[in-house]
Amino acid sequence: xxxxxxxxxxxxxxxxxxxxxxxxxxxxxxxxxxxxxxxxxxxxxxxxxxxxxxxxxxxxxxxxxxxxxxxxxxxxxxxxxxxxxxxxxxxxxxxxxxxxxxxxxxxxxxxxxxxxxxxxxxxxxxxxxxx
Numbered sequence: 341x342x343x344x345x346x347x348x349x350x351x352x353x354x355x356x357x358x359x360x361x362x363x364x365x366x367x368x369x370x371x372x373x374x375x376x377x378x379x380x381x382x383x384x385x386x387x388x389x390x391x392x393x394x395x396x397x398x399x400x401x402x403x404x405x406x407x408x409x410x411x412x413x414x415x416x417x418x419x420x421x422x423x424x425x426x427x428x429x430x431x432x433x434x435x436x437x438x439x440x441x442x443x444x445x446x447x448x449x450x451x452x453x454x455x456x457x458x459x460x461x462x463x464x465x466x467x468x469x470x471x
Contacts, residue, residue, distance in 0.1 A: 341379075342375060342376070343375070343378075345378075346368075346376075346383070346386070349383050350383055350386045350390075357376075357386070359399075360389055361376075363399045363403055365385070365389050365403055365406060366382060384411060388416060389406065391416055392406075396430070396434045404426075405420075405423055405426060407420075408420030408422075408423040
């Protein structure tokens with residue numbers, strides 16, 4: 341199938357498909373004219389690729405683990421012995437990043453809470469009354 345059909349079948353636009361190819365995640369064939377030609381297995385590959393960045397995985401890691409992931413009904417399943425360890429380490433990295441962001445957010449909230457009621461740079465209210 342050509343690019344437009346691939347876009348229709350996967351819901352992924354042309355630019356990300358080209359990016360996946362540049363990153364070595366997808367290897368479509370080429371017609372003599374230079375047009376990309378995709379097979380059914382490419383549709384499944386793109387669907388697997390789309391799940392992995394949403395899980396917080398960078399494309400460099402996706403390129404290494406993609407051959408070790410297979411689809412089982414609605415789930416992705418590790419198919420290589422060392423993959424589970426890699427995924428656990430990545431999960432730990434994401435957990436640390438979340439904890440760091442939560443600590444940063446707590447500091448930011450403390451600073452915001454300490455701001456004067458009218459906000460920074462707001463002039464104090466002018467006293468009115470008879471002189």
